[in-house]
Amino acid sequence: MCPPEHFGVLYEINSWMHTEVRVDLDLARSQWDGLCAGLTASGATIELLDPVEGLPDLVFTANAGVVNGTQYVPARFRHPERQREVSHDVAWFEARGYTVDELPGVASHEGAGDALPFAGVLLSGYRSRSDVATHAALSAITGVAVRSVELVEPRLYHLDLTFCPLDDRRAIIAPLGWDRYGCRVVEALVPEPLVLDDDDALAFCANSVVVGSTIHMPSCPSAVGRQLEAWGFDVVVHDVGEFLKAGGACRCLTLALDVELGVTG
Amino acid sequence: MSASEVVEVEGHIIDSLILAKLMDVILASGADYEVVSVDIGRTNTDVSMARLQVTAADEDALASLLVELQAHGANRVMSVDAELLAADREGVLPAGFYSTTNLPTAVRLGGRWVEVGNPEMDCGLVITPDGRARTVPMHRVRVGDMVVVGNDGIRVTPPSRPRGATPFEFMSSEVSSEKPKGLLVADVAARLRLHRTSGAKVLAVCGPAVVHTGAAPAIARMVREGWIDVLFAGNGFAAHDIESNVMGTSLGVSVRAGTAAEGGHANHLRVINEVRRYGSIAAAVEAGYIDGGVMYECVTKGVPFVLAGSIRDDGPLPDVYPDVVEAADAMRHLLPGVGVALMLASTLHAIATGNCLPSGVETYCVDINQAVVTKLADRGSHQALGIVTDVGLFVEGLCQELCVKQ
Numbered sequence: 001m002c003p004p005e006h007f008g009v010l011y012e013i014n015s016w017m018h019t020e021v022r023v024d025l026d027l028a029r030s031q032w033d034g035l036c037a038g039l040t041a042s043g044a045t046i047e048l049l050d051p052v053e054g055l056p057d058l059v060f061t062a063n064a065g066v067v068n069g070t071q072y073v074p075a076r077f078r079h080p081e082r083q084r085e086v087s088h089d090v091a092w093f094e095a096r097g098y099t100v101d102e103l104p105g106v107a108s109h110e111g112a113g114d115a116l117p118f119a120g121v122l123l124s125g126y127r128s129r130s131d132v133a134t135h136a137a138l139s140a141i142t143g144v145a146v147r148s149v150e151l152v153e154p155r156l157y158h159l160d161l162t163f164c165p166l167d168d169r170r171a172i173i174a175p176l177g178w179d180r181y182g183c184r185v186v187e188a189l190v191p192e193p194l195v196l197d198d199d200d201a202l203a204f205c206a207n208s209v210v211v212g213s214t215i216h217m218p219s220c221p222s223a224v225g226r227q228l229e230a231w232g233f234d235v236v237v238h239d240v241g242e243f244l245k246a247g248g249a250c251r252c253l254t255l256a257l258d259v260e261l262g263v264t265g
Numbered sequence: 266m267s268a269s270e271v272v273e274v275e276g277h278i279i280d281s282l283i284l285a286k287l288m289d290v291i292l293a294s295g296a297d298y299e300v301v302s303v304d305i306g307r308t309n310t311d312v313s314m315a316r317l318q319v320t321a322a323d324e325d326a327l328a329s330l331l332v333e334l335q336a337h338g339a340n341r342v343m344s345v346d347a348e349l350l351a352a353d354r355e356g357v358l359p360a361g362f363y364s365t366t367n368l369p370t371a372v373r374l375g376g377r378w379v380e381v382g383n384p385e386m387d388c389g390l391v392i393t394p395d396g397r398a399r400t401v402p403m404h405r406v407r408v409g410d411m412v413v414v415g416n417d418g419i420r421v422t423p424p425s426r427p428r429g430a431t432p433f434e435f436m437s438s439e440v441s442s443e444k445p446k447g448l449l450v451a452d453v454a455a456r457l458r459l460h461r462t463s464g465a466k467v468l469a470v471c472g473p474a475v476v477h478t479g480a481a482p483a484i485a486r487m488v489r490e491g492w493i494d495v496l497f498a499g500n501g502f503a504a505h506d507i508e509s510n511v512m513g514t515s516l517g518v519s520v521r522a523g524t525a526a527e528g529g530h531a532n533h534l535r536v537i538n539e540v541r542r543y544g545s546i547a548a549a550v551e552a553g554y555i556d557g558g559v560m561y562e563c564v565t566k567g568v569p570f571v572l573a574g575s576i577r578d579d580g581p582l583p584d585v586y587p588d589v590v591e592a593a594d595a596m597r598h599l600l601p602g603v604g605v606a607l608m609l610a611s612t613l614h615a616i617a618t619g620n621c622l623p624s625g626v627e628t629y630c631v632d633i634n635q636a637v638v639t640k641l642a643d644r645g646s647h648q649a650l651g652i653v654t655d656v657g658l659f660v661e662g663l664c665q666e667l668c669v670k671q
């Protein structure tokens with residue numbers, strides 16, 4: 001995670017961002033601290049990336065790249081505003097001994113924000129931020145099969161706003177974000193989906209972090225909560241309202257490092 | 266003019282339904298695709314690869330479709346321009362010249378595909394100074410002509426049977442010795458009507474057996490009533506057609522009684538000799554020497570004909586081209602606009618004509634001998650549909666369908 005020292009809405013690269021909306025940095029910091037504490041309490045270890053002035057979205061570490069064991073595939077951002085983040089991300093992973101494998105070519109891919117492992121494959125979003133052309137390369141680099149899903153709802157511009165893996169059989173899904181082919185791909189992939197309605201999808205319910213059997217969510221409608229509890233999960237809701245102003249929530253603020261792609265169970 | 270391009274897509278395109286989506290996107294845009302190749306990964310992690318040939322209504326529609334396809338990962342397969350070399354001798358193509366087929370062909374020039382205007386097999390491809398692509402037979406090449414060499418930058422559209430029900434779908438085999446002939450005749454007649462409605466010309470290629478079997482009056486009527494627009498034949502057909510009208514015999518046999526006429530074996534020679542005296546078939550018609558038959562109708566209706574010569578020819582008639590290269594050029598000159606070719610009981614002229622025809626010309630080869638149809642196909646005229654039957658009966662039936670039921 002990256003502390004929100006320099007967070008703010010300084011530009012508009014998604015439909016949630018409005019530069020005239022002010023971010024309360026103190027509130028943002030306390031919301032971020034709350035998420036950190038909650039994740040730690042449920043058993044996670046947090047490692048930190050130093051914030052950098054002028055890179056307000058560096059807090060959204062989910063987009064830093066794709067992690068696979070000790071392998072790190074850096075993101076290639078679509079917007080110039082975020083492209084300067086990459087050198088800081090790469091330096092962090094290099095300093096910790098990760099093998100850095102770059103995607104070939106110039107096509108964009110926005111890291112774990114657009115690529116989530118499920119049941120031995122990597123579900124990857126494309127069109128709004130990532131190019132589908134990177135998917136074959138990502139598969140070749142990581143050795144894992146990729147399922148491509150077109151993201152068609154501009155407000156759900158990253159895959160992690162539409163999909164949250166819970167375990168090998170279950171995931172929170174937001175079909176609003178996908179075209180009909182994407183819906184069929186996910187339908188075939190996920191035996192027991194928890195389907196969000198459009199309002200819950202747009203409240204970023206899917207942008208949640210799972211640590212063990214605890215789910216950290218930006219919001220949780222009662223029907224969703226009941227189903228998750230019925231499946232044996234504990235739900236913790238975090239107010240991340242300041243970050244929603246930039247179009248991000250719990251999951252966007254984290255990058256899982258304990259990922260072994262292609263491994264199930 | 267429709268525009269087409271091959272795109273390639275790689276990845277987990279089957280499981281991700283990307284291939285299905287690409288196909289749907291192409292069809293939804295009003296374009297069409299043909300799968301060039303699909304290489305499906307053997308394991309879950311292997312990627313698959315597909316190539317699709319995409320055909321849109323025009324270059325603009327194709328360009329915007331390609332942008333959309335690219336968003337789903339399908340990229341245009343990089344193509345190179347065709348290589349051109351100037352001919353340095355009259356009538357000689359540069360070594361390594363691209364040898365043409367009769368199939369629809371396009372040449373890539375300056376990054377764009379240019380359709381070949383006149384597909385013909387066994388020719389060279391010449392790019393004209395205004396950027397058009399034309400097939401040119403070897404002997405017609407001139408010094409300085411820019412000729413395509415090698416196989417790069419050439420796209421040939423393979424022959425495909427049209428999908429769905431066509432009037433001729435029941436003819437699934439290429440030769441029809443075991444098909445009901447009445448239905449075939451009615452279907453050919455329907456095709457001719459259809460083509461005439463669309464303004465396409467009908468070419469008849471006739472062998473002497475058309476006259477021997479008594480079918481010449483039916484052909485003459487079809488010419489008179491506008492069902493035949495171009496005629497190709499040899500000295501024999503024309504001579505016997507005239508003989509049967511002037512003398513009442515074909516190769517000395519009475520076309521009415523079927524019996525040999527006294528001294529009849531020389532009848533065609535006497536007729537040829539007289540036409541030579543007049544100087545041309547048209548002059549003999551003008552003078553009233555020929556007053557009926559296929560050649561008479563061609564002259565009076567202004568239907569153009571080419572009579573190609575051979576070593577066996579008696580006479581020959583003054584209209585016959587004794588030089589085969591000139592004859593072939595004369596035939597080529599009459600081909601633009603031809604949509605249907607009827608090859609009637611003629612082996613050599615049918616094959617000669619087949620060599621000059623683009624594969625898009627609907628070709629019916631009517632012969633009592635199945636081998637003629639096979640020969641035609643073996644020499645590259647794969648579009649030819651064979652109808653194995655007596656040409657006299659077939660032509661009579663066709664004439665009745667067209668000229669009586671009209």
